[in-house]
Amino acid sequence: MSSLDSVFERVLKKVDENRDQIIELASQLVQIPSVTGQERDAQEFVKEKLAEMGLKVETFEPNLSELRGHPSFFETTSYKKFGYNNRPNVIGIWEEGGDGRTLILNGHIDVVPPGPEEEWRYDPWGGEISNGRIYGRGSGDMKAGIAAMIYAVRAVRELEIPINGRVLVESTIEEEDGGIGGALATLLKGYTGDFSINPEPSGLDFWIASAGVLYFKIRVKGRPAHAKEAHRGVNAIDKIWLIYNALKELNEERQKRIKFPLAEECEPYMKGHVTILNIGVISGGDWPSTVPAWAEINCRIGWPPGESVSDVERQILDKVREVSERDPWLKENPPEYSIIGWRAEPSMIDTSDPFVLKLSDLAFRVTGKRPRFCGGTAGLDTRFFINDFNIPSVGFGPIAHNIHGINESVELDSIVQVTKVIALAIVELLAG
Ligand SMILES: [Zn+2]
Known part of the structure; x- marks a missing residue:
């Protein structure tokens, strides 16, 4: 010995x-x-x-x-x-x-x-x-x-x-x-x-x-109106729904593309899910008889080593821009993106x-x-x-x-x- x-x-x-x-x-x-x-x-x-x-x-x-x-x-x-x-x-x-x-x-x-x-x-x-x-x-x-x-x-x-x-x-x-x-x-x-x-x-x-992590918020505005003439307003909840779907799409694209064998071998249930964009909070509107003037979603995206925060941020912003281009209201009133907490490389x-x-x-x-x-x-x-x-x-x-x-x-x-x-x-x- x-x-x-x-x-x-x-x-x-x-x-x-x-x-x-x-x-x-x-x-x-x-x-x-x-x-x-x-x-x-x-x-x-x-x-x-x-x-x-x-x-x-x-x-x-x-x-x-x-x-x-x-x-x-x-x-x-x-x-x-x-x-x-x-x-x-x-x-x-x-x-x-x-x-x-x-x-x-x-x-x-x-x-x-x-x-x-x-x-x-x-x-x-x-x-x-x-x-x-x-x-x-x-x-x-x-x-x-x-x-x-x-x-x-x-x-x-x-x-x-x-x-x-x-x-x-x-x-x-x-x-x-x-x-x-x-x-x-x-x-x-x-x-x-x-x-x-x-x-x-x-x-x-x-x-x-350690994963990259970003908490972010996307807020859209609408045009408030009395519910009896809702057709004269623009419903912000309808608009945030477009963003919601676009982010789901981005998540699916990323999950197909991004692999991280290290995590997948240790935690087999993570296969195909080593990056996740979670839409955690959705809120909007003020009153049942008012067409919502605002709506927002709060999200957390996590991903394995390989992309920086700004790489990921760029993909989110591109996606939001892409969907906004197709919607006349959002084109005129672009959604606001902001970081609301964690921002980790x-x-x-x-x-x-x-x-x-x-x-x-x-x-x-x-x-x-x-x-x-x-x-x-x-x-x-x-x-x-x-x-x-x-x-x-x-x-x-x-x-x-x-x-x-x-x-x-x-x-x-x-x-x-x-x-x-x-x-x-x-x-x-x-x-x-
Ligand atoms: Zn701990």
Whole structure:
């Protein structure tokens, strides 16, 4: 056995000894609701946990003026609703100096709302442990991952294994809403590094790609009139219907054309649907006896790496122009297009990067299974690391079920496995 092997064995044993505490921490985190915008209480708790371990802990609230102007910036919905006060990012720093490199462990503390609570079999904020799983909103996405990264650091520290370099343990806000005040703000504050692991619920595979995402709105106007003489007005709802159909057509064309084998192999049900234009909200008109003067649709389009935001935007605008040319009213009164939130470029890392290969070996060592390369259908914080800071970033986390759905859960054994892989990564990448 080499000396690194024997260190690895000690680390694995230590994580096994801490199994109950890891699970307990993940469950406690679920019990502190932290829906996007209301992250403070959970962040306070994480801060205490990091300080308890002897890490230097820094926190900061995002400052919009430092973010505006960055190419990836957009104003998030939760910023518009809550601002950034009382929404700290938390960074635990383990620094041993030397000329070593920096490993970033980044997780988002925010969760999406639980949805109809009466449909849950478990309390969404209960963190209940049963059938080898933890149940609750955020259990998989991604409080178990946060517990894993904290306990990975803890295991290596408890064993007093020397490291050369720095580990940043980050709990950031508003990933579910675009991550601008969270991961992006944290990188811009100067918390950068050489590689990052993001323990999102990847099911022990590697998420190596993040989708492009764009939220947009199209608004048309009509000409209002009393309903008794509706023929003298122009009904904006009739007009938005033309746009609706054109966008459906664009979606079908794109789905025929765009392939992304990575996502299709990991998630066979995504075949033919790696890009989706979802028309999520439609509204219009003011009163039943008035011909609608306005109507609009709000959409989200997601797509895998291969096209930029402006490529996709151009296709939407061309399509809208094409349909408007054929309609005299819309030709005279062109629909208005605007962005209403997420505007994210897709990202992907190089799978032959030595960091990725090393991490893959460690995952194989712990789980006995080679992680598959997956991703590219959801927008992730990893895109900031990859696109904006050139830091290879892998999503690697536990096996979760029903994330963002009813009865969300995460498998206990997989949390422990992720903790082990991250702990080994600290030792291997930052060997003293
Ligand atoms: Zn997540």
